[in-house]
Amino acid sequence: MNESIPVSRATDHGTAKLMPDVDRERAWLLTVDGAPQSYVDLDAPAHLEFEYARRLGFVLETVAEPGRPLDVLHLGGGALTLPRYLAATRPGSRQDVVEADRGLLELVAEHLPLPDGAGITTHAADARAWLEAAPAGSADVLIADVFGGSRIPAHLTSLAYAREAARVLRADGIYLANLADAAPFAFLRSQLATFAAVFEELALIAEPGVLRGRRFGNAVLVAAHHPLDTAGLARRTASDVFPARVEHGAALREFTGAAAPVRDEDAVPSPVPPDGAFGIG
Numbered sequence: 001m002n003e004s005i006p007v008s009r010a011t012d013h014g015t016a017k018l019m020p021d022v023d024r025e026r027a028w029l030l031t032v033d034g035a036p037q038s039y040v041d042l043d044a045p046a047h048l049e050f051e052y053a054r055r056l057g058f059v060l061e062t063v064a065e066p067g068r069p070l071d072v073l074h075l076g077g078g079a080l081t082l083p084r085y086l087a088a089t090r091p092g093s094r095q096d097v098v099e100a101d102r103g104l105l106e107l108v109a110e111h112l113p114l115p116d117g118a119g120i121t122t123h124a125a126d127a128r129a130w131l132e133a134a135p136a137g138s139a140d141v142l143i144a145d146v147f148g149g150s151r152i153p154a155h156l157t158s159l160a161y162a163r164e165a166a167r168v169l170r171a172d173g174i175y176l177a178n179l180a181d182a183a184p185f186a187f188l189r190s191q192l193a194t195f196a197a198v199f200e201e202l203a204l205i206a207e208p209g210v211l212r213g214r215r216f217g218n219a220v221l222v223a224a225h226h227p228l229d230t231a232g233l234a235r236r237t238a239s240d241v242f243p244a245r246v247e248h249g250a251a252l253r254e255f256t257g258a259a260a261p262v263r264d265e266d267a268v269p270s271p272v273p274p275d276g277a278f279g280i281g
Helices: 051-062 081-089 102-111 127-133 159-168 186-196 230-238 249-256
Strands: 007-011 014-020 027-032 035-041 071-075 094-099 120-124 139-144 169-181 201-206 217-224 245-248
Touching: 007 102, 014 102, 027 102, 035 081, 051 081, 051 169, 051 201, 051 217, 051 230, 071 081, 071 127, 081 094, 081 120, 094 102, 094 127, 102 120, 127 159, 139 159, 159 169, 159 186, 169 186, 186 201, 186 217, 186 249, 201 230, 201 249, 230 245, 245 249
Parallel strands: 071 094, 071 139, 094 120, 139 169
Antiparallel strands: 007 014, 014 027, 027 035, 169 217, 201 217, 201 245
């Protein structure tokens, strides 16, 4: 039984709240301005509570042989769920986490400290600015999970940004992004067109109900210069508690349609989620 008390603090970009999970002794939910951002179980860092986080985890299982350490750049920090997951499942990995909200990083470090020797370094900085200064070919994996409130900032959606991501990745590297949209998918399609202009291979992981336009939801974008293990991914995502589909190849090109890559001057944030889409009770 978790008898910890909630912690609330005004940070640089909103009001962050850490709420204990009553069913798990050292587990916490982080919300920012009421929107769930992260879930962390300090006793079980490999546990991924949110569906989108599990889908990112499924991709991370397929990128290299089990247990092999990776060099990973995370854009967006939250409570450091995926860095903790990788430190537990791929010990020895070197991870940099870039989070614009310094106050949020301080709150998480204070209440949900990282274990010694985790190999995780946090940086309070703008994600795009940090990416542009990062060395070429320095990351095996780049994970973008950046939300200003409940929207992906416009400067992390453009062709120039996608090219920077490709520059920082190694030749066999992989780009992952947590996106969100609803029908008619103007934002999601523009992101697919943008990354298809830079990367040779794309895949999209989402629940069928989201892809059919029934509701607003998350979609995980996967991009690389080499063939993706879409069969292995599809097996994992189909067996999840909340099954998802893996779209790729001709079906994904058809879904993208006539959408054009996004230029910096035309970039817009992801759409505002409808009331209740990501809220909690």
